[in-house]
Amino acid sequence: MTNEEIIFKIITEAGDAKSLAFEALKEARKGDFKKARKKLKKANKNFNNAHDVQTDLISxxxxxxxxxxxxxxxxxxxxxTSATLAKDLIKEMVKMQEEIFNLKENKQ
Structure with missing residues (x-):
């Protein structure tokens, strides 16, 4: 792989990870936590792909x-870096959204 291909692999995989994480948050806000977890799982795969390329460069x-x-x-x-932050933060936000949803359901 050329240096440019390596760079664009990182950009593409990280960008996809970040987009999927935000899609997961949208699903969680709608109350579809199963879809949200699926999106986060896909985001994690993309993130790991980007991270593997970076780790190879570092090695x-x-x-x-x-x-x-x-x-x-x-x-x-x-x-x-921004994909890492978004993914990690959104993972916690999805958990919080589910807790809020469950609290509301228990009050009714």
Missing amino acids: KEANGQKNEVSILMVHAQDHL
């Missing part, structure tokens, strides 16, 4: 193979 660099740091690489890392 190669640790073994002496230098990587070119371009603005695109920085952009890819930004995508991965």
Whole structure:
């Protein structure tokens, strides 16, 4: 894989992970927690794909193979970082939404 292909793999996988996480939150807000968990599971797969590519780059660099740091690489890392934060935060928000839903159901 070329450096650009590696970069765009990170961007694509991280972007898909982030989008799926936000879709999961929408499903949770509608009360469909089964769909929300499915979306989070898919998001996690995409995130792991991006993270694996990043880990491979880090391992190669640790073994002496230098990587070119371009603005695109920085952009890819930004995508991965924001996807990480979104995924983790939304996972907790889905849990909170389910707790709220259950509390409302128990009051009725």
